[in-house]
Amino acid sequence: MSVVAERAEVFAALGDPNRLRILDHLTRSPASATALVEDLEITRQAVAKHLRVLEGAGLVEGARTGREVRFELRPAQVERAARWLDDVAVGWERRLAAVKRAAES
Amino acid sequence: MSVVAERAEVFAALGDPNRLRILDHLTRSPASATALVEDLEITRQAVAKHLRVLEGAGLVEGARTGREVRFELRPAQVERAARWLDDVAVGWERRLAAVKRAAES
DNA sequence: CTCAGGTGCAACTCGATAGTTGCACGATGC
DNA sequence: GCATCGTGCAACTATCGAGTTGCACCTGAG
Numbered sequence: 001m002s003v004v005a006e007r008a009e010v011f012a013a014l015g016d017p018n019r020l021r022i023l024d025h026l027t028r029s030p031a032s033a034t035a036l037v038e039d040l041e042i043t044r045q046a047v048a049k050h051l052r053v054l055e056g057a058g059l060v061e062g063a064r065t066g067r068e069v070r071f072e073l074r075p076a077q078v079e080r081a082a083r084w085l086d087d088v089a090v091g092w093e094r095r096l097a098a099v100k101r102a103a104e105s
Numbered sequence: 106m107s108v109v110a111e112r113a114e115v116f117a118a119l120g121d122p123n124r125l126r127i128l129d130h131l132t133r134s135p136a137s138a139t140a141l142v143e144d145l146e147i148t149r150q151a152v153a154k155h156l157r158v159l160e161g162a163g164l165v166e167g168a169r170t171g172r173e174v175r176f177e178l179r180p181a182q183v184e185r186a187a188r189w190l191d192d193v194a195v196g197w198e199r200r201l202a203a204v205k206r207a208a209e210s
Numbered sequence: 211c212t213c214a215g216g217t218g219c220a221a222c223t224c225g226a227t228a229g230t231t232g233c234a235c236g237a238t239g240c
Numbered sequence: 241g242c243a244t245c246g247t248g249c250a251a252c253t254a255t256c257g258a259g260t261t262g263c264a265c266c267t268g269a270g
Contacts, residue, residue, distance in 0.1 A: 240242090
């Protein structure tokens with residue numbers, strides 16, 4: 001997959017309110033799909049689908065312990081996405097500064 | 106709109122390869138919809154739709170100059186999204202450190 | 211005035227996605 | 241062994257989203 005498509009997949013995974021809530025919960029502590037149902041008012045299967053999307057984007061990883069699967073955050077992709085957004089913002093500000101400099105000369 | 110829904114809207118707007126390419130282009134210089142068509146191999150109307158999505162998320166703003174509409178980046182939302190991602194990553198690392206400390210005591 | 215370039219709006223197709231229900235399977239506790 | 245808890249898989253609905261074509265409307269240049 002191309003680098004831009006991969007980036008888009010990560011952002012798309014972040015582009016759903018329920019998934020953001022799941023991610024927010026997982027920031028505080030790992031949890032299983034059934035545990036996450038309580039604060040989401042959707043079914044367990046829907047939660048499981050969201051977790052698969054998040055896992056597909058590399059934002060989260062699940063590991064089986066006994067009969068439950070605990071999902072925990074995987075910060076690498078989160079940081080990568082944050083860094084790209086910073087680059088976009090910084091690049092733009094730099095361009096604005098260059099335009100301003102040109103106008104003053 | 107709730108804060109989480111708004112965040113999701115921003116990330117959803119970023120969750121498409123063509124929109125990422127548009128954003129990348131706009132980082133370097135403002136452009137109109139028809140100008141953006143050249144490096145995207147989709148129609149002008151599709152580009153216009155993407156621009157409306159980006160504008161709806163507050164990532165971009167268009168202003169009419171003569172008979173064309175120049176779109177330029179709006180870094181505020183970009184920075185806000187980056188900051189939230191940083192918070193997620195930092196919060197998780199902090200939790201990991203706390204768990205480690207607890208295990209060592 | 212006329213014509214061309216740039217936008218905008220509307221209707222349509224089609225694949226992806228969020229959500230559901232129903233059921234089957236493996237691991238745990240008694 | 242057996243009831244149960246947590247998962248996983250499959251089928252289905254319905255909505256959203258990306259992309260297209262076609263047409264109408266302004267604005268600027270000759």
